[in-house]
Amino acid sequence: MRLARIAHPGGVAFASIEGDGDDAQVLEIAEHPFGQPNFTGKRWPLADVRLLAPILPSKVIAVGRNYAKHAAEFGNEVPGDPMLFIKPSTTVIGPHAAIRRPSGIGRVDFEGELAIVIGQPVKNVPAARAASAILGYTIANDVSARDLQKADGQWGRAKGFDTFCPIGPWIETSIDASDLALRSEVDGELKQDGRTSDLVHKIPELVEFVSGVMTLLPGDVILTGTPEGVGPIEGGQTVSITIDGIGTLTNPVESV
Numbered sequence: 001m002r003l004a005r006i007a008h009p010g011g012v013a014f015a016s017i018e019g020d021g022d023d024a025q026v027l028e029i030a031e032h033p034f035g036q037p038n039f040t041g042k043r044w045p046l047a048d049v050r051l052l053a054p055i056l057p058s059k060v061i062a063v064g065r066n067y068a069k070h071a072a073e074f075g076n077e078v079p080g081d082p083m084l085f086i087k088p089s090t091t092v093i094g095p096h097a098a099i100r101r102p103s104g105i106g107r108v109d110f111e112g113e114l115a116i117v118i119g120q121p122v123k124n125v126p127a128a129r130a131a132s133a134i135l136g137y138t139i140a141n142d143v144s145a146r147d148l149q150k151a152d153g154q155w156g157r158a159k160g161f162d163t164f165c166p167i168g169p170w171i172e173t174s175i176d177a178s179d180l181a182l183r184s185e186v187d188g189e190l191k192q193d194g195r196t197s198d199l200v201h202k203i204p205e206l207v208e209f210v211s212g213v214m215t216l217l218p219g220d221v222i223l224t225g226t227p228e229g230v231g232p233i234e235g236g237q238t239v240s241i242t243i244d245g246i247g248t249l250t251n252p253v254e255s256v
Contacts, residue, residue: 003033003136004170005094007050010042017046017170033171034119034135034218053094054138054171055117057221060087061210062113062142062159066200066225073228082201082209085155087142087223091165098254099143100163101235106147110233111226112184112241114196115140116203117171118220125211127204133216134207136173139241139249140223141166146232166239166251167221177203181244182227187237194227196243201225 002017006026014029016037024046030038064083065071071078093099101108119135142165149158177196184192201209203224210222233239235255242248 001173002170005052005054051095055219057219060221062223063225067227069228078200087165093163095168100256105145107232109144109230110239111142111230113140113223113226116222118216122211123215127208130204130207136171137177138171168249172246175245183242185240192229
């Protein structure tokens with residue numbers, strides 16, 4: 001199932017997307033998408049609604065240096081345990097919303113990532129049961145102010161600006177995410193070309209590790225890390241991140 005959050009003629013709702021291309025339809029879900037969704041009976045062509053961020057998490061937990069080649073391209077080692085940092089919920093935007101690049105902060109990079117969406121409250125869930133905690137997967141862009149990241153030594157400011165975590169276009173609930181192709185493009189030029197099978201700390205391990213630190217709530221998002229090939233983005237450019245089996249997340253960049 002592809003779960004989305006949409007703006008439709010009557011307001012905002014969660015929905016399921018059925019079909020592809022011009023035949024795609026959006027079926028409204030009552031209340032929330034967790035558990036067995038209840039449908040209202042309302043539906044629209046996908047072209048008649050606007051896709052929003054598919055979930056509004058209480059927190060975004062990101063994992064740094066989780067691809068060996070990405071760590072190496074910045075001269076870093078892969079940490080023995082997952083390296084965690086938090087992005088505020090106010091960083092989250094949806095597909096086609098603008099990444100707002102503040103002036104005076106130096107280099108700003110895109111980072112295409114697979115994102116895990118949590119489906120139920122969990123604490124200390126073992127890796128063997130991690131799948132039961134996962135609602136599905138989506139695409140994320142861990143936008144990063146690289147000069148601030150280097151200057152500060154910790155990453156809260158560099159990763160925490162409003163709009164610095166695009167996610168979408170929807171959550172795919174029926175997919176094996178262990179070996180998916182991930183590609184990032186800037187203005188149509190391929191920049192990243194990796195696979196989720198290259199994750200150092202795998203998905204079940206990440207869910208176990210993160211839930212051992214903090215309680216995960218329905219809708220919380222874990223960013224799993226980015227492959228090599230990250231690079232700067234400027235106002236007027238467009239970033240598109242594609243993960244096979246999920247879709248493409250596209251966002252323009254604005255200088256503010």
